[in-house]
Amino acid sequence: MAKKNKVDFDTPEEEIIYVSRAELKRDAKELHGLGADIAGLSKKQRKTIPLNDELIEAMELADRLKEKTEAYRRHLNYIAKCLRLAANIEEITKAVDILKNKHAQGNVLFHKLEHIRDELIEVGDNKINELVSEYPELDRQRLRQLTRQAKKEKEANKPAKAYREIFQCLKQVITH
Helix, strand or coil: CCCCCCCCCCCCCCCCCCCCHHHHHHHHHHHHHHHHHHHHCCHHHHCCCCCCHHHHHHHHHHHHCCCCCHHHHHHHHHHHHHHHHCCCHHHHHHHHHHHHCHHHHHHHHHHHHHHHHHHHHHHCHHHHHHHHHHCCCCCHHHHHHHHHHHHHHHHCCCCCHHHHHHHHHHHHHHHC
């Protein structure tokens, strides 16, 4: 007679996490898009991304294949598979996002500098002192001079030469 296994209901088992097929497909599609983004980058940009040896070889082959061919699409599927097996997918995703969003980051910095410039003109010495304490490379005397000139130009409806110069001074110090 066959021996029956006893099931012990008192011992806690690991919780099984159910992942739907739709979620698996979304993840696969996301990795396929990430692979396509990486393949679309230049070789120089790809060197900044922490790719393993298998992915580096796959990217080199992707460079040799012509885009919009069936072979290229299948190769992107292979790249997505390699990405699924990669241990550092978060690092890769973060590096690609940084490379793709450099323009947006530049715009944010540009708007930040404009905001600081407008505050300098409105507030005056208090903001200048705050900036000089944060960025000691700034020339306090030059900033005071330029803010006074910008206020005068604004009141007299003259061209905003000092206004632009303030921006350039801030840009030189804050971005470097």
